[in-house]
Amino acid sequence: MATTLHEAPEVAFGTRSFRALGTTVDVVVTEPDAADDAAALLRAELDAVDRACSRFRPDAELWALTGAEGRPVAVSELLYEAVGVACDVAERTGGAVDPTVGRAVEALGYDRDFAGVAPTGDPLAVVPRRPPGWWRIELDPARRTVRVPPGTLVDLGASAKAWAADRSAARIASAVGGGVLVNLGGDVAVAGPAPEGGWPVGIAPDSSTPAAAVREVVAVDAGGLASSSTAVRAWRRGARRLHHIVDPRTGDVAAPCWSLVSATGASCVDANAATTAAVVWGPDAPARIEALDQAARLVRDDGAVIRVGGWPADPRLVGRADLDEEGR
Numbered sequence: 001m002a003t004t005l006h007e008a009p010e011v012a013f014g015t016r017s018f019r020a021l022g023t024t025v026d027v028v029v030t031e032p033d034a035a036d037d038a039a040a041l042l043r044a045e046l047d048a049v050d051r052a053c054s055r056f057r058p059d060a061e062l063w064a065l066t067g068a069e070g071r072p073v074a075v076s077e078l079l080y081e082a083v084g085v086a087c088d089v090a091e092r093t094g095g096a097v098d099p100t101v102g103r104a105v106e107a108l109g110y111d112r113d114f115a116g117v118a119p120t121g122d123p124l125a126v127v128p129r130r131p132p133g134w135w136r137i138e139l140d141p142a143r144r145t146v147r148v149p150p151g152t153l154v155d156l157g158a159s160a161k162a163w164a165a166d167r168s169a170a171r172i173a174s175a176v177g178g179g180v181l182v183n184l185g186g187d188v189a190v191a192g193p194a195p196e197g198g199w200p201v202g203i204a205p206d207s208s209t210p211a212a213a214v215r216e217v218v219a220v221d222a223g224g225l226a227s228s229s230t231a232v233r234a235w236r237r238g239a240r241r242l243h244h245i246v247d248p249r250t251g252d253v254a255a256p257c258w259s260l261v262s263a264t265g266a267s268c269v270d271a272n273a274a275t276t277a278a279v280v281w282g283p284d285a286p287a288r289i290e291a292l293d294q295a296a297r298l299v300r301d302d303g304a305v306i307r308v309g310g311w312p313a314d315p316r317l318v319g320r321a322d323l324d325e326e327g328r
Contacts, residue, residue, distance in 0.1 A: 013195075014038070020046040021161060022056070022113045023185030027168075030195055031178035038172045042182065045171060049164045052079040053156045055102060056113045062154060066102075070150035072140065080144050083137065086159045089273045090134035092292070096277035098248035100131040102153030108242050108253060114233055123238025128252035157244075162226055162272035165189035169268075186227045189268040194221035201225055203262050203297065216297070218312060224268025228275035229260045245279045256301050257282040263289060263296035264311075270294065 014035030015028045025046065027038045054060040061079050075083075086099035107126045110117055137154075138147040148154055166189045169182040173192035181190045181199050190199050198221035202214030218225070233244040247254045261278040265271035274294050278285035286308045289296045295309035307313060 016042075018043070021050055021054075021164070021184060022115065023161075024183075025185070026181075026183040027172065028181040028183075028199075029172070029176065029178055030180075030193070031176065034176035034178060037176050038180065041172050041175055042168050045168045046164060046184075048078060049082070049160060049167075052076055053082050053160045055105075055153070055155055055157065062156065065146055065148045066151070066153050068147070070147065072138070072143070072145040072147040074143065074145050077144065080139070080141075080146060082156055082160050082163060083146050083154065084139055085163045085269060086154070086156050087134055087137055087139065089159045089269065092270075093273055093277035093280075095134060095248055096280040097158045097273055098131055098134045099154050099156055099158070100134055100137065100148070100152050101246045101248055101251070102131075102155035103151070104128060104131050104246050104248075104251040105155055105157075105244070106153065107251075108246070109235060109237055110233075110242075110244055114244070117235055120236045121238075124240065128250055130251045131246075131248055133248070158276050159269060159272065161185065162187040162189070162224065162268040165268045166224060187224070187268050187272055188220065188226065189224040190220055190222060203227060203260075218264075220264065223264060223266045224271045225262065225264050226268055226272035226275050227260060227262040228272070228279055230254070230256075230279060231259050245276060247280050249280075254280045255282055258285065258298050259301050260299040261285070261296060262298075263294050265294050 012032055013028045013030060014032035016035050016039035017024060017026045027042045029035055029038050052061045055062065061076060064073050089097050090099060132149045132152050136149050161184045165182045165184045165187045169180050169189040169191035173180040179192040179194050181188065188201055198219030200217050201220050203216045204214045230243040230245060235242055242253050245254045258279055261275040263271045263274040265274065274289050274292055274296060278289060278298060281288050285298060286306055290308050295311040297311045298306045
């Protein structure tokens with residue numbers, strides 16, 4: 001998932017960048033003197049999310065759900081909310097984004113932080129299997145417990161980063177004032193008053209793309225924007241090219257169709273739900289995203305670009321008037 005911030009040169013923002021959650025993190029504030037405080041708040045928030053939700057940390061709270069062998073587990077408020085958001089996303093996307101795909105993702109070779117995944121390897125020796133299904137997760141709000149089917153590994157990667165971006169942006173804006181943009185490897189959330197003309201956000205397959213090389217720039221003044229790419233988090237096992245987005249209907253990687261999907265939403269969670277689901281939906285994605293009342297830009301594997309839901313046609317800078325009041 002990759003969206004690169006393109007900062008307007010005449011505006012002096014406060015910007016801090018660092019690594020967290022296995023990706024590049026940016027926090028940008030309209031009050032430059034608040035940048036250090038904003039970064040400290042973001043680091044603390046992301047550390048808490050990582051300790052609760054990471055599939056790659058054996059000490060993460062998430063692993064208690066798998067180890068419970070089908071019994072309910074009392075969890076922290078943070079993990080309970082993260083699992084609840086993942087289930088809401090699954091329902092919103094008709095199951096295209098399913099948090100029970102953890103074992104399937106592991107079987108495909110994505111069993112550690114992506115930086116440690118070997119780019120090539122021997123052919124896979126396992127047959128893909130459908131995950132248990134998100135509807136089998138049981139949430140008890142009165143006891144704040146979560147129960148998953150025995151052997152299930154929950155993977156919150158498709159929603160937790162976007163959720164963390166939304167949470168962090170809102171908390172930073174409340175604490176330091178002014179406008180805030182948080183970018184977690186392409187999951188972008190904004191809060192507080194946006195700069196005049198909105199936050200310029202560039203679209204690219206990789207979050208490390210230089211600002212001058214981004215494909216398009218759009219202006220976002222509320223909500224969130226996300227991108228999902230099958231071109232960056234990819235590896236080979238034998239002759240097969242694999243990527244990180246699993247089709248829950250098969251337990252295998254989503255079939256080739258879109259190399260990059262970007263979407264806006266009332267929140268970063270909504271935006272990310274649409275982009276991840278689009279990769280799974282394949283040719284049906286444009287119509288299904290329009291049904292969600294979101295704007296999106298989809299790049300087919302052959303390079304053709306499709307814009308839906310009011311995504312601006314101008315390939316460079318687009319003013320905030322081209323987006324509605326929720327940034328969509």
